Structures are given as C-alpha cells and as structure tokens.
Amino acid sequence: MFKRNTVFVVGAGGSREIGLPTGGELRAKIANALSSSANGFNRNAIGAALVEIYNQRSESLNIDRYLKAAKSISRAMFGALSIDNFLATHQADEDILLMGKLAIASVILEEEGNSAIKTDSNDEILFQNTETYWMNTFCKLMSEEVIRGDFATLFHDVSIITFNYDRCIEHFLPHYLKTYFLIDEVQANKLASTLNVIHPYGGVGRYPNRGGSAATIPFGSYKNPIHLAAAANQIQTFGERMVEDVTVKKMKHLINEAEHIVFLGFSFADMNMELLVPEDVHSKKVIFATTLGMSDPNLIPIRLKMISDFRTLDGMAPDVGMAALSANDMLNHYWRPIFK
Structure with a gap:
C-alpha cells in the first residue's frame, strides 16, 4: 500500500x-491498417465496421469517400508527428476523423490481443x-x-x-x-x-x-x-x-x-x-x-x-x-x- x-x-x-506501439510505431501501423485494393479495405473489419455505423444511422454508405479518406491518412502518416496531430489538423473533416478513429481502434485492439498480457x-x-x-x-x-x-x-x-x-x-x-x-x-x-x-x-x-x-x-x-x-x-x-x-x-x-x-x-x-x-x-x-x-x-x-x-x-x-x-x-x- x-x-x-x-x-x-x-x-x-x-x-x-x-x-x-509508441506514437511513431502507431503511425506505421495506422498507414498499413488503412491500406486498400480494388476490392476495398485490406482489413475487412474496418469496412464491416463502416457498414455497422451506417446501419445504426439508417443511412446509405458511400464506401468510396471513406476509401479516399483512408488513402489520404495512410499517405500522410510518415509526414505526421502522430496520428493525433494529423487528426487535430483535419478535425473539421468528418471522413478523416472517422477513418482515423477506426484505424486507431483496429490497431490498438489488435495490439492488446498480441501483447505480453494476452490470456x-x-x-x-x-x-x-x-x-x-x-x-x-x-x-x-x-x-x-x-x-x-x-x-x-x-x-x-x-x-x-x-x-x-x-x-x-x-x-x-x-x-x-x-x-x-x-x-x-x-x-x-x-x-x-x-x-x-x-x-x-x-x-x-x-x-x-x-x-x-x-x-x-x-x-x-x-x-x-x-x-x-x-x-x-x-x-x-x-x-x-x-x-x-x-x-x-x-x-x-x-x-x-x-x-x-x-x-x-x-x-x-x-x-x-x-x-x-x-x-x-x-x-x-x-x-x-x-x-x-x-x-x-x-x-x-x-x-x-x-x-x-x-x-x-x-x-x-x-x-x-x-x-x-x-x-x-x-x-x-x-x-x-x-x-x-
């Protein structure tokens, strides 16, 4: 005591x-988490989470706008002090904020499960x-x-x-x-x-x-x-x-x-x-x-x-x-x- x-x-x-991850390591993982291909997000859970969010809103999802936001974040990460700083710069952009938070959540939750204190x-x-x-x-x-x-x-x-x-x-x-x-x-x-x-x-x-x-x-x-x-x-x-x-x-x-x-x-x-x-x-x-x-x-x-x-x-x-x-x-x- x-x-x-x-x-x-x-x-x-x-x-x-x-x-x-530390701040610098998190930037690299964020960039990777938001990577995409012609088939959509490489992390299926991020795309599925967007669907879930829009189902809760009872609105139609335009996936292309979020793929664009994700690409912008991914490209910018290695020129950013941190993901938080980047999101602060673009706090008026709702698409950037949402994709940034989804990426943070995806990476942190994954890293929890890979950590030395996993069960x-x-x-x-x-x-x-x-x-x-x-x-x-x-x-x-x-x-x-x-x-x-x-x-x-x-x-x-x-x-x-x-x-x-x-x-x-x-x-x-x-x-x-x-x-x-x-x-x-x-x-x-x-x-x-x-x-x-x-x-x-x-x-x-x-x-x-x-x-x-x-x-x-x-x-x-x-x-x-x-x-x-x-x-x-x-x-x-x-x-x-x-x-x-x-x-x-x-x-x-x-x-x-x-x-x-x-x-x-x-x-x-x-x-x-x-x-x-x-x-x-x-x-x-x-x-x-x-x-x-x-x-x-x-x-x-x-x-x-x-x-x-x-x-x-x-x-x-x-x-x-x-x-x-x-x-x-x-x-x-x-x-x-x-x-x-």
Missing part, C-alpha cells in the same frame, strides 16, 4: 513495455512474460505487507491517469490480484474496480467488469465489426478538445491532492499538461518522471515549466526528479521514495 497520496500519469512508454486458453496471463512491465512491479510493491482479506484501503491513496487508448492496466490488474492473493475472479474484479483509472481521451471500449455507460469491448477484440465501430465512437483525439469538464476537474483535483506525482512513459505535451495542472497548487509536490529517449535541450524547458506549473501559491517549488529510465526501471530504482 502507498504511504502517501500518489498519482501516476502514464503515456505510451508505459504500454510499450508489453508490446503496444492463454485457460484465460490466464503468463506472468513470466510481464517481468519488465511497470504494472507488474507496481502490483508487487503495492501488495507488500498486505494480508489476504485486508483489502479495504488497498488503493485508497493511489490513482492512475492514462493518456493511452488501451485497457492494459484494467486487464492486468484483476489477473494479478486473482493470482497473487488467491481469490476468485469475482473478488478480483471487484477489488480491481476500486483502483481509480482515468482515460482523458477515452479508450477502445469499456473494459469488462468496469463501471460506466460506454460499450463493453473484450480485450483484443479487433475483428468484430460491432466492437470496432463502438470503440471508434469512444475515442477522442486531443484536437477535438472534447474532454468533459467533470473529467478535467477530477484530474486537477487528484493532482492537487497528491503528495507524489509519477510520470511514466509520458511525453509532456503541452495540451496534455494543461488538462492536469491545477489553476492553483495548494501543496508542495514531489515529482518523479521518466525521460528515456529525450534530449537535454528538450528536457531543460520541460523541467523549468514543470517547476513553474507546480509551484504553490506561497511560492514552494516542487521537487522534480527526472531519470532516463523505462517506466518499470523507474519503479525498481525509485521504489522506496515513491512507495514509502
């Missing part, structure tokens, strides 16, 4: 540890494949000194804000709890649901056994056109600026209440930071951040802005610790200051 109120902020680098024929995760995953280390450290059955406050002082569309956190956690604490699936799902996990930009469907009104989509279900259509509908890109006010307020409140903030595999994009930083910071923060792959010229302004953003009303600057480590290595190297 955590000794201090802690918020983890997770970016693509966090899911990369189990095989999910086997017995619906179990092979935990020997997850030793380098930060959630494995998170769970190990979180479980320290916890006696089976004494779960009331297990996740009392921790929350996770993930800017990823995948549901890897929600998928891994109940499997871990079931395996480690030797509890049944119902207990594990109930306990896992008490960990507060926020997706500011939505995700590829609500994870089974998690609350909410969004459509439930099984982990890794990318071939089902109904699931794919529903997943695309739940994705928001940062260019749309459609994050609900209640979600923004909740995130800012969590950050303000936190003593520790841990950034894992996060790129510190200005628009994402704006969603997190409170207007007035009430208490001194201790910040830990991974910076693997970032250059010093980029890190200097990021650090300075972070110090400015998290300075309290009475002038106390945060303690900022940055390390060129992976998300998992950060937890292994800094487990005592983070968890104790």
